[in-house]
Amino acid sequence: MQLKDKVAIVTGAANGIGRSISQLFAEEGVRVALVDLDQSALDAEVHRLQNERTPVVGIVADVSDETDVRNAVALTLKEFGKIDILVNCAGICKMIPLLQIEVADWDRTMAVNLRGVFLFSREVFRHMQAQRSGKIINIASAAGKIGGIAAGAHYSASKAGVMCLTKSLALEAAPYKINVNAVCPGPTKTEMTDAWGEEENETFAAKIPFKEYGKPEDVAQAVLFLASDRARYITGEILDVNGGLIMD
Numbered sequence: 249m250q251l252k253d254k255v256a257i258v259t260g261a262a263n264g265i266g267r268s269i270s271q272l273f274a275e276e277g278v279r280v281a282l283v284d285l286d287q288s289a290l291d292a293e294v295h296r297l298q299n300e301r302t303p304v305v306g307i308v309a310d311v312s313d314e315t316d317v318r319n320a321v322a323l324t325l326k327e328f329g330k331i332d333i334l335v336n337c338a339g340i341c342k343m344i345p346l347l348q349i350e351v352a353d354w355d356r357t358m359a360v361n362l363r364g365v366f367l368f369s370r371e372v373f374r375h376m377q378a379q380r381s382g383k384i385i386n387i388a389s390a391a392g393k394i395g396g397i398a399a400g401a402h403y404s405a406s407k408a409g410v411m412c413l414t415k416s417l418a419l420e421a422a423p424y425k426i427n428v429n430a431v432c433p434g435p436t437k438t439e440m441t442d443a444w445g446e447e448e449n450e451t452f453a454a455k456i457p458f459k460e461y462g463k464p465e466d467v468a469q470a471v472l473f474l475a476s477d478r479a480r481y482i483t484g485e486i487l488d489v490n491g492g493l494i495m496d
């Protein structure tokens with residue numbers, strides 16, 4: 249329970265990996281602001297955690313919108329008084345070939361997956377800088393390292409951007425003892441991969457040395473480690489959670 253009474257913002261917290269991260273934080277006694285665009289799934293998740301007597305707050309926000317992000321951070325500070333941990337997990341992934349990627353698809357993917365990480369990190373950084381401590385953890389993707397095994401080129405490019413942004417932020421944040429890291433999952437069983445279809449998922453799983461997709465909890469455990477003081481001296485790291493898919 250190293251993280252008891254810490255305060256975390258988790259974006260994309262209503263489903264999949266973000267939901268699993270929020271659940272694990274709640275079990276560790278972290279007070280969590282769950283941020284998501286999907287109001288009904290968010291309400292259900294907040295209700296579920298509140299029934300377990302965890303102090304959580306649900307905030308409907310679009311991570312790509314500057315005003316929404318400012319409001320979400322302000323609301324978290326009003327509710328819990330501080331922010332120790334930010335997990336940028338919200339993301340979208342459309343599995344479409346290059347010739348079908350419209351400019352609108354490109355822009356939306358970049359806005360959610362990359363601008364969202366920038367906006368939330370910048371807003372929280374102001375606060376963590378004054379506090380002289382904090383942990384920022386970004387969820388990247390194996391596709392950002394080796395190209396889109398299952399995703400469009402726009403998605404892969406956005407996630408490559410997340411990894412470089414992580415390193416840049418880590419350099420700027422280090423003097424304030426703020427750690428900035430990324431977790432880089434391979435294919436993980438969530439609503440996102442369910443949408444790819446059973447046949448595709450079996451084909452991709454066969455390419456993974458572990459011969460199975462990761463579980464959201466596998467990613468959440470890596471996030472928990474990076475959020476803890478066990479990772480005190482780790483920053484600018486891209487931590488793979490991929491069953492051996494990429495070893496670099």
Ligand SMILES: NC(=O)c1ccc[n+]([C@@H]2O[C@H](COP(=O)([O-])OP(=O)(O)OC[C@H]3O[C@@H](n4cnc5c(N)ncnc54)[C@H](O)[C@@H]3O)[C@@H](O)[C@H]2O)c1
Binds near residue numbers: 262265311341388
């Ligand atoms: N599932 C995988 O195989 C996999 C692999 C590598 C990386 N990732 C990354 O992990 C993260 C979570 O993915 P997942 O599989 O849990 O996806 P998911 O679709 O199950 O959940 C994503 C959540 O983000 C929310 N969201 C989407 N756009 C948003 C926005 N603009 N503002 C706020 N919330 C928004 C959705 O409502 C949803 O609740 C994403 O960044 C994804 O790119 C997933």
